[in-house]
Amino acid sequence: MTGAGEDDGAAVEVGVGPWAGPWPDDPRYDPELLAAGDRRNVVDRYRYWTVEAVVADLDARRHPFHVAIENWRHDLNIGTVVRTANAFLAAEVHIVGRRRWNRRGAMVTDRYQHVRHHAGVAELVEWARAGGLPLLAVDNLPGARPLETEPLPRACVLLFGQEGSGLSDAAREAADGVLSIAQFGSTRSINAGVAAGIAMHAWVRQHAG
Known part of the structure; x- marks a missing residue:
């Protein structure tokens, strides 16, 4: 090579x-x-x-955490989330809201990463509850627990909001807990794709062998 x-x-x-x-x-x-x-x-x-052989091998080793991101305005960060989820071997990426998303940022990793669509937050919640998976929202909201020190469940769904507006009211209400990412500069929030990568790596640090 x-x-x-x-x-x-x-x-x-x-x-x-x-x-x-x-x-x-x-x-x-x-x-x-x-x-x-x-x-x-x-x-x-x-x-x-x-491709089929690669996916089969990945499926035999996937981690039990899922990543969900709201997509109400065709969020360009979703491709990055899919690519990062593939890198950290997430079980699935869940897109909540609009079905269409910009695949360019995924760099073709969507061929290897399972992606599931939910029409709305209620549908995602129903799916998570059926599987016994806690829904953990990641956003810098009042009362949020720091991601840096919070123990993460091995099997869970990490939920992220739309770029700019953050989590919808429905997502905030449905979440079993809210986690925040420590920031020290002047900006109110960080890019949704970056936040998802930080949260996935936090899971990997706690659970991946």
């Missing part, structure tokens, strides 16, 4: 070229990728694997 950070400023190819030598006798490998090379944004262990 070619490296990155070359000094000459030339474009650097990502991934690997065509398979050298006899092809592996393994159904996980994609003949087209073996022949043409694999330039996807995947870790090395998944080079030349089919």
Whole structure:
């Protein structure tokens, strides 16, 4: 695989070229990728694997936390949330509100990350309650407990609001608890995609082996 950070400023190819030598006798490998090379944004262990094989392997190891984000105004942060959820191996990403979302920020990780849609907060709550999953909202609201010191349940849903307006009233009322992220500057809030990444990493620090 070619490296990155070359000094000459030339474009650097990502991934690997065509398979050298006899092809592996393994159904996980994609003949087209073996022949043409694999330039996807995947870790090395998944080079030349089919999408289906990658998803099956991820499904065997997924963490039991979920991430939900409200989408009432076509939030551009959702792609980032999906990509980060894939990186931290979340069970699912739940999009609440509008079904359509901008996939550009996901960088094709939505092929590997399970994404579920809910028409509204009530539908998300019904789904979470049926699975016995506590719904933990993340927003800097009065009375919120600090994410930095709060023990997180191993199985849970981390809920984030719309960029700008934050959590809807329905989401605030439905949440089993509200967690805040410590800030020290002048801005009232941080980007929803960044907040989701911080919260997912907090879960990983507590529970991932």
